[in-house]
Amino acid sequence: MTDYIATTDVDDILGSDWAEEGEKTAAVLQANAWMTARSVVAGDPVEGAIKTAGAYLAQEAAAGNLYADTQGDIKRTRVKADTVESETEYQDGARARSGNLSFVFDLLRPYFPVGGGSTFPVRRA
Numbered sequence: 711m712t713d714y715i716a717t718t719d720v721d722d723i724l725g726s727d728w729a730e731e732g733e734k735t736a737a738v739l740q741a742n743a744w745m746t747a748r749s750v751v752a753g754d755p756v757e758g759a760i761k762t763a764g765a766y767l768a769q770e771a772a773a774g775n776l777y778a779d780t781q782g783d784i785k786r787t788r789v790k791a792d793t794v795e796s797e798t799e800y801q802d803g804a805r806a807r808s809g810n811l812s813f814v815f816d817l818l819r820p821y822f823p824v825g826g827g828s829t830f831p832v833r834r835a
Contacts, residue, residue, distance in 0.1 A: 711746045714756050715764035723765040729772035740776050741767035750821045763817035766810045775811070 717734045720741075729737055741764045752760050770776045789796045 711743055712750075712752065714742055714745050714750065714752055715761050715768065719761050720765040720768045723762055724769060728765075728769050733772045734768070737768040737771035737776075738764075740771035741765075744771075744776060745818070748818070749823050750818055751823060752821065757821070759817045760821060763814045766814050766817075770810050770814075 715738060717738050720728060720734070720738060728734075744767055745760070745764060750760060767776060787797065
């Protein structure tokens with residue numbers, strides 16, 4: 711696993727109150743794992759946009775949103791009581807995503823490998 715960010719990086723970017731002290735190490739671990747799993751390509755030193763994205767990922771992890779349990783996608787829900795009506799419908803495969811995760815995707819998009827997959831050298835015999 712690649713270490714894109716450290717707890718001190720997140721404290722510098724978001725301030726020291728982004729999570730309880732006991733949660734910070736696990737949250738940073740999850741953020742680094744999340745970026746590693748998506749093959750984020752970082753330079754040395756790690757670019758500021760990647761550190762910022764990692765900080766927001768760590769904040770999401772501390773809030774329980776990064777690797778949160780999800781329920782099945784809602785196709786249609788309708789609730790009606792007197793004059794109040796509520797209706798929810800999601801397309802197949804759609805999932806809710808927090809604003810911070812959308813921001814993180816946009817920050818990291820330039821660092822995703824072309825084609826979305828892993829790159830490796832190919833040699834002919």
